[in-house]
Amino acid sequence: MDYQTIKVETADEVTTITFNRPERRNAMNPRMHVEMVDALTTLEYDDGCRVLVLTGAGESFCAGQDLKEYFYDLDEDPSARARARKAAETWRSHLLRLFPKPTIAAINGYCFGGAFTIVASCDFAIAADNAKFGLSEINFGKLPGGHVTKVVNDLLHPRDALYYIMTGKSFDAQKAADIKLVTMTVPRDRLWDEVNDLATTLKEKNPIVLRMAKEAYKYGRDMNWEEAGAWLTAKSQALDAMSGATWKKGVEQFKAGKYRPGLGNYEWKEGDPKE
Ligand code: COA
16 A cells, blocks of 8 residues: 555564654544554564554654544545544554554654544553643543543543543643653653664564463453453463463573573573574
């Protein structure tokens, strides 16, 4: 697919998708949603992509839904609206939230409304200290729909959630880190160092173990005690079957005094026929 609203680049097994409508502060129009479905579906099966980073071109991460092209222009066209909504939900609620590799939101600037679902769907979110956040829907007469309220419910304390939903006040990156909307905030000029350090840490882990650990957490969140126990046992057994019980390699290296699991990684590639 010929992308017009995003850029997809891979270097050293880290793929960066850049929302690329800086003249619209990277607001998500229907075309962007379709392109994101295509890009994420492709990258899911691309072995060259081990870590996925999402960011925005220029000084904005993403200004939410495109208020004109997504909301206003499609209001009278229910089928076009339904197509756009399905694509919008598919990439954020399914493809990105359950992406089988680690995902990092590199928040370089404005992050409003619908962009909260991108932040929440990523495993990690690192915000530059100049970034500005807000649930601005109330300011233009809407409520935060399209799963925005759902992710706010999942991530934030009810006091913070209702404060920002009902006042529409914007807040800075430090506040976003304090209320745990993002993993951390860093000075703007350190954003990419921090993202690259995290990507390197993640690349040092065995990808199948990372994937299963993420799935175990994400799919297991709403289970009760008994369900969670059974689910985690099944997931561990599936991981052993898929990885050839790679954990034994880790424990054997520990027994041989080669490393300390509390302080570092085992050599998961050791003896791998592909090496
Ligand atoms: N939808 C559609 N267009 C948007 C947009 C959005 N969400 N956010 C910005 N744009 C457009 C502006 O209309 C403007 O277009 P124009 O040059 O044709 O007038 C252009 O992007 C630049 O925006 P501008 O407002 O001039 O930039 P700014 O840097 O002064 O302010 C924001 C940036 C993000 C604070 C401001 O654009 C804004 O409030 N946007 C809406 C954010 C929002 O409510 N998002 C929630 C949607 S769910």
